[in-house]
Amino acid sequence: MTTNAELLKRYRAVLPSFVSPLHVEPISIDRGEGSHVWDVEGNRYLDWFGGVLTTMIGHSIPEIVAAVQAQAAKVMHTSTLYLSEPMIGFAEDVAAVSGIPDARVFFTASGSEANDMAVMLATTYRGSNEILAMRNSYHGRSHTAQAITAQSSWSMAAMSGLNVNFIQGAYRLRSPFRDLDDDAFTAACVDDLVQMIDMGTAGRVAAMIAEPIQGVGGFATPPDGFFGAMSKELANREILFISDEVQTGWGRTGEHFWGYQAHGIVPDILTFAKGVGNGITLAGVVARAEIMDCIDVLSFSTFGGNPLSAAAGRATLKYVLDNDLQGNAKQMGERLTARLGPVIEATPWIAELRGRGLMQAIEIVHPGGIEPDSATTARLLDAAKDRGLLVGKGGLYGNVIRMAPMLAISEAELDDGIDALIAAIGVIDGEH
Structure with missing residues (x-):
């Protein structure tokens, strides 16, 4: 043994x-x-x-094992270059539960890749390389995802083509605003957001990315409505909001299906990964059609949404909803x-x-x-x-x-x- x-x-x-x-x-x-x-x-x-x-x-x-086994016996891989019914069906499922109107779905192989794609969409759509992210955040291991991660113990790459500014966020225990009540804490963080935009950027920011609850950051949880208050300032400046739901999605938080729903907003872009395949490699990005379709060059995903992963995703989502x-x-x-x-x-x-x-x-x-x-x-x-x-x-x-x-x-x-x-x-x- x-x-x-x-x-x-x-x-x-x-x-x-x-x-x-x-x-x-x-x-x-x-x-x-x-x-x-x-x-x-x-x-x-x-x-x-x-x-x-x-x-x-x-x-x-059993239901998920059976779905994976049945698909594996047919075909395990095709890519987005072919019309894969499992991929298309799962994209329809995800679009329906995302809460994003006129949604389009692009599958990837990991959360890092999903966040990388979300930033690419935002910077292309807005014609800007400026990104706002939260202190204590973690968004992945790719070069772009590392640039928007604010944890020194996890940061491998300091250089990036992005101009990133980090604002006060969910990690309240070590925030300078920790002694404030919920409303005052939120207001102080919104003030910090406004000041950072006015003082630390060139004025045309592409997007702000945030985890509704910070995962690697230790499940740091902001007050309800926190990101809703921030989104008002973002909307005034046409800054997109990216909700990183890699750890908070699919009902994990109990009160809501997505973490963003605790804040009375709908994100412009949503990313997901982790549990959606119940262990199978599966991730992706959801965005409004006008944002997703701003990419006007040829592209595809080799492993994103492959039939085996999509079958696992469909079975997992069905099990979550049915039970x-x-x-x-x-x-x-x-x-x-x-x-x-x-x-x-x-x-x-x-x-x-x-x-x-x-x-x-x-x-x-x-x-x-x-x-x-x-x-x-x-x-x-x-x-x-x-x-x-x-x-x-x-x-x-x-x-x-x-x-x-x-x-x-x-x-x-x-x-x-x-x-x-x-x-x-x-x-x-x-x-x-």
Whole structure:
């Protein structure tokens, strides 16, 4: 039997040094079923991270497996150069649920590529290379996506053909405006937006891109209506709004199908990826026809919307809608916060619990302030794993535990995960 330790040795020998496994003693996930996974040594875990919010519904869902198997038996790849019914049908499905009028859909292979395409559309449509992005944001690994990412620990490339300005955003805990109430906080950030446009740009900005809830940034969550207030200033200047829904889409936040809907707006451009294929490589961009069609040269996508991915996407979306997984995300998210809330309040080294639905996080600090404590975060991550729960890590300083249970999680499974996390917190609490 192959062991986790053997695989780690091979991993480090052949993969680049800039990628690394999550845990001190990493595991190899061999198989999964529903909310659970098993490693190669037979240990079972509750999966509350889903390969970074990508296995969104659950592992080995029969309806999705059947759809992928049926398509794989027919044809696995054609590209956008051919009339693929799965791709066209899925584009119709996405356009219908996007909320964007007269929508056009372009499929890509990753969220990075989707955000890259969204910026290309905006800069071409507006004839400008100026972009506004949010502090603490993360939009991907491509050269363009790195240019609009505001996290030094994730930024590989500082040079870009874009002129990017970063404005105050969702990460309230470390904002200079953190002591303000919701309305005053939003107003202060809008003032910062206006000042940045007036002082830091040439006046013709192409777009502002934002995650409704910042994913890699530690699930930083702005007040409802935050981006709606900003969009009024953007509309006055004809600046497009790009909503990066790579992690917030498809009902994950519970209260809404898309993260942007918490803000009373409809974006000009929307990007999606991660969970839409429930583990299959699939991403894309949605925009109004007038914006999407501003590209007037030949282009195509080799892997975007290929039949296998599209079949997975259609089956995943149908399962989400037929089983009201958005409603389940809301109900289970409320249960999660209700049970964890008192524990967080009583723990001096946890600054806050934040997020929406089944997209929740806790930020870990040194007691008595908000100084980040990444070492304790790592210990809590492993303490949870030792108790059969897999969660993620993120945040600007690596001090945030990210929780993203499967959208189809049951109440019993949720309680098991909460119990494991509370027990892990108790272990770390005993070390302080």
